[in-house]
Amino acid sequence: xxxxxxxxxxxxxxxxxxxxxxxxxxxxxxxxxxxxxxxxxxxxxxxxxxxxxxxxxxxxxxxxxxxxxxxxxxxxxxxxxxxxxxxxxxxxxxxxxxxxxxxxxxxxxxxxxxxxxxxxxxxxxxxxxxxxxxxxxxxxxxxxxxxxxxxxxxxxxxxxxxxxxxxxxxxxxxxxxxxxxxxxxxxxxxxxxxxxxxxxxx
Amino acid sequence: xxxxxxxxxxxxxxxxxxxxxxxxxxxxxxxxxxxxxxxxxxxxxxxxxxxxxxxxxxxxxxxxxxxxxxxxxxxxxxxxxxxxxxxxxxxxxxxxxxxxxxxxxxxxxxxxxxxxxxxxxxxxxxxxxxxxxxxxxxxxxxxxxxxxxxxxxxxxxxxxxxxxxxxxxxxxxxxxxxxxxxxxxxxxxxxxxxxxxxxxxx
Amino acid sequence: xxxxxxxxxxxxxxxxxxxxxxxxxxxxxxxxxxxxxxxxxxxxxxxxxxxxxxxxxxxxxxxxxxxxxxxxxxxxxxxxxxxxxxxxxxxxxxxxxxxxxxxxxxxxxxxxxxxxxxxxxxxxxxxxxxxxxxxxxxxxxxxxxxxxxxxxxxxxxxxxxxxxxxxxxxxxxxxxxxxxxxxxxxxxxxxxxxxxxxxxxx
Amino acid sequence: xxxxxxxxxxxxxxxxxxxxxxxxxxxxxxxxxxxxxxxxxxxxxxxxxxxxxxxxxxxxxxxxxxxxxxxxxxxxxxxxxxxxxxxxxxxxxxxxxxxxxxxxxxxxxxxxxxxxxxxxxxxxxxxxxxxxxxxxxxxxxxxxxxxxxxxxxxxxxxxxxxxxxxxxxxxxxxxxxxxxxxxxxxxxxxxxxxxxxxxxxx
Numbered sequence: 001x002x003x004x005x006x007x008x009x010x011x012x013x014x015x016x017x018x019x020x021x022x023x024x025x026x027x028x029x030x031x032x033x034x035x036x037x038x039x040x041x042x043x044x045x046x047x048x049x050x051x052x053x054x055x056x057x058x059x060x061x062x063x064x065x066x067x068x069x070x071x072x073x074x075x076x077x078x079x080x081x082x083x084x085x086x087x088x089x090x091x092x093x094x095x096x097x098x099x100x101x102x103x104x105x106x107x108x109x110x111x112x113x114x115x116x117x118x119x120x121x122x123x124x125x126x127x128x129x130x131x132x133x134x135x136x137x138x139x140x141x142x143x144x145x146x147x148x149x150x151x152x153x154x155x156x157x158x159x160x161x162x163x164x165x166x167x168x169x170x171x172x173x174x175x176x177x178x179x180x181x182x183x184x185x186x187x188x189x190x191x192x193x194x195x196x197x198x199x200x201x202x
Numbered sequence: 203x204x205x206x207x208x209x210x211x212x213x214x215x216x217x218x219x220x221x222x223x224x225x226x227x228x229x230x231x232x233x234x235x236x237x238x239x240x241x242x243x244x245x246x247x248x249x250x251x252x253x254x255x256x257x258x259x260x261x262x263x264x265x266x267x268x269x270x271x272x273x274x275x276x277x278x279x280x281x282x283x284x285x286x287x288x289x290x291x292x293x294x295x296x297x298x299x300x301x302x303x304x305x306x307x308x309x310x311x312x313x314x315x316x317x318x319x320x321x322x323x324x325x326x327x328x329x330x331x332x333x334x335x336x337x338x339x340x341x342x343x344x345x346x347x348x349x350x351x352x353x354x355x356x357x358x359x360x361x362x363x364x365x366x367x368x369x370x371x372x373x374x375x376x377x378x379x380x381x382x383x384x385x386x387x388x389x390x391x392x393x394x395x396x397x398x399x400x401x402x403x404x
Numbered sequence: 405x406x407x408x409x410x411x412x413x414x415x416x417x418x419x420x421x422x423x424x425x426x427x428x429x430x431x432x433x434x435x436x437x438x439x440x441x442x443x444x445x446x447x448x449x450x451x452x453x454x455x456x457x458x459x460x461x462x463x464x465x466x467x468x469x470x471x472x473x474x475x476x477x478x479x480x481x482x483x484x485x486x487x488x489x490x491x492x493x494x495x496x497x498x499x500x501x502x503x504x505x506x507x508x509x510x511x512x513x514x515x516x517x518x519x520x521x522x523x524x525x526x527x528x529x530x531x532x533x534x535x536x537x538x539x540x541x542x543x544x545x546x547x548x549x550x551x552x553x554x555x556x557x558x559x560x561x562x563x564x565x566x567x568x569x570x571x572x573x574x575x576x577x578x579x580x581x582x583x584x585x586x587x588x589x590x591x592x593x594x595x596x597x598x599x600x601x602x603x604x605x606x
Numbered sequence: 607x608x609x610x611x612x613x614x615x616x617x618x619x620x621x622x623x624x625x626x627x628x629x630x631x632x633x634x635x636x637x638x639x640x641x642x643x644x645x646x647x648x649x650x651x652x653x654x655x656x657x658x659x660x661x662x663x664x665x666x667x668x669x670x671x672x673x674x675x676x677x678x679x680x681x682x683x684x685x686x687x688x689x690x691x692x693x694x695x696x697x698x699x700x701x702x703x704x705x706x707x708x709x710x711x712x713x714x715x716x717x718x719x720x721x722x723x724x725x726x727x728x729x730x731x732x733x734x735x736x737x738x739x740x741x742x743x744x745x746x747x748x749x750x751x752x753x754x755x756x757x758x759x760x761x762x763x764x765x766x767x768x769x770x771x772x773x774x775x776x777x778x779x780x781x782x783x784x785x786x787x788x789x790x791x792x793x794x795x796x797x798x799x800x801x802x803x804x805x806x807x808x
Contacts, residue, residue, distance in 0.1 A: 409634065409636065410637060424634040425763075429627065431634060431661075432611065432629045432633060433611045435611045435660075438660065458640065541768065541770055545770040558769075559765050559767055559768065560768060561627075562764040562766065563631060564761060565760070566740075566760040566787060568743055568747040585768060587770075
């Protein structure tokens with residue numbers, strides 16, 4: 001029932017992929033555009049990495065596993081992308097790039113990358129965490145705040161299909177309603193302004 | 203409670219805008235990228251037009267109302283975009299462009315533009331309709347099918363905020379859960395292949 | 405993934421049943437209680453009828469089809485209910501009962517029963533319609549308003565499962581998110597007071 | 607935008623109340639009926655207690671605070687209920703009743719009541735916890751499992767309003783989408799049968 005946009009139908013799937021529903025919100029909420037430099041980790045099947053590369057100036061994507069990087073390499077080639085560099089490496093230890101606009105993290109213990117992420121980002125840069133469980137979200141968000149990131153904001157994206165037929169319109173009976181939470185945050189600016197919104201109960 | 207991505211905070215709002223939650227899904231499901239040529243109508247405040255222009259090669263956005271085009275012009279300038287052409291014109295009468303990759307429609311009676319949309323699109327091009335009510339969706343989707351568009355697919359995007367605090371994690375109590383439905387469709391290919399998915403009840 | 409309350413596991417299913425998620429909201433929004441007299445149509449497998457009978461003083465349930473009434477009879481007996489009368493009959497033609505507190509309608513063209521429903525109800529009585537498609541909801545709600553019913557209110561009930569495990573808490577990946585819309589309405593009081601809430605856009 | 611069923615409009619609100627959307631699912635999933643004996647804690651404004659009493663044979667509701675019990679007493683009287691006993695007491699220390707069919711818990715640290723709940727319940731009895739945060743759900747569910755409760759099942763109830771008007775049908779723009787999670791569980795039967803469903807990832 002879920003339609004993959006045409007581009008995604010060319011792609012191979014190895015490890016669990018990030019789906020277009022989450023990729024879309026990452027694109028619009030992070031504000032990635034033709035001038036953006038992005039770092040992505042872990043690569044996995046590379047669906048997010050190639051989606052970013054179709055929009056951004058340059059994307060660097062890290063994974064520890066060579067087999068995953070091969071799948072991503074296949075996907076990169078089938079889309080003809082030349083601005084995506086796939087790197088075997090550990091972002092917990094080091095992020096080579098500087099002046100990065102957007103970092104995306106989809107790996108267990110993502111909070112352990114946040115110190116390196118902060119160093120890699122431009123003053124106003126954004127980091128996006130993708131994590132299935134609320135415990136991870138909490139640990140990660142607390143770490144973001146302790147490191148001075150601002151505008152920490154967590155969402156869950158639900159794309160609900162509507163069945164449109166002559167005999168009647170209604171939502172589909174069943175659907176996909178959870179993949180992961182997305183945690184957005186912005187690096188603290190030099191003047192230290194914080195405008196965290198998560199502190200207010202709604 | 204809703205966080206606008208930083209880019210959007212610079213933008214003026216005149217008429218009702220399309221929000222980043224819907225823009226994101228339009229971006230990822232339409233597959234817009236650096237090589238894309240887009241047509242957008244109506245411009246309104248231009249939020250979707252500028253979002254597309256930050257990603258696409260070239261965007262043309264039509265509106266009948268000069269006052270709206272002025273707001274959009276302001277938004278275009280504040281983002282420094284030079285690949286967005288704002289045009290006063292009626293897409294029900296004419297779409298000047300050819301070989302367009304993606305057309306986005308946010309106007310009453312959008313189905314009346316579909317013949318011109320079909321002419322403007324590349325063989326594989328996509329059209330996205332944005333419409334608040336189910337009746338509009340039905341009329342529009344039926345028109346798409348009668349004109350031979352394929353992969354007609356309607357969704358509703360819900361971005362749910364999570365409140366992440368030391369004292370506990372939970373969804374916010376209230377939230378935005380409807381703006382409009384998004385109807386995606388692809389121009390029928392020359393060999394006439396249809397793979398409409400909406401025909402199957404789920 | 406969906407847990408039926410223990411009672412429901414004893415029940416047979418013939419035609420499509422109304423599920424506990426919708427039954428619960430019918431119970432609490434209709435205010436059915438130990439003093440209530442209810443009319444239900446069509447019976448179908450009788451899940452709603454037996455659920456009402458476990459709470460109400462007396463329930464009458466109509467269906468045209470004998471085979472459905474047999475399934476419902478089985479379900480009635482297996483729960484040991486003696487306050488549920490299963491009747492073969494057509495509520496479009498006649499509802500025998502008077503001074504009914506609550507009427508529930510789950511049948512195609514339910515609006516055709518509304519004149520009889522109005523006669524059967526106490527001045528303050530409620531009618532609940534169960535209908536999958538929005539076109540039915542609209543036709544039915546318009547009919548309710550033209551007949552002077554008040555407090556017309558349509559909802560969709562989503563019961564989302566949470567996966568709670570040592571390794572993490574998260575919503576289940578997929579779930580049931582549409583069965584039918586529930587349309588609640590109250591018979592107009594003698595002084596003709598209307599306080600329809602659907603007129604206000606929100 | 608939210609319609610309270612008529613009964614609820616008579617009720618006073620002191621402390622935070624449990625709403626009809628959650629009460630409905632408690633009614634249908636717990637299977638409460640005319641033969642049921644229920645224990646409820648804490649009473650709060652008594653909305654759940656009176657809702658149970660309108661359906662059950664007998665309800666006992668505990669609260670520590672006299673001021674809350676007074677509000678609940680008012681609500682009990684305005685509905686003319688004589689099968690609801692409001693008790694000042696601490697369920698963490700003692701539950702006086704035996705052979706209870708259903709226990710409902712809406713209090714901080716609800717898991718601390720579970721040993722007493724288990725003693726109070728019939729072999730097949732159900733306990734329902736109402737808790738806003740995921741951390742509470744996890745702690746509570748883990749305690750349920752360690753005490754041998756079975757069929758531990760957590761849900762979140764979303765009742766979405768539909769705006770039905772001549773000019774078009776659509777969901778309301780905003781709405782209530784979180785109050786609390788509901789955790790259902792059944793006392794382990796003497797033969798120790800467990801059929802926990804939460805163990806399976808979906």
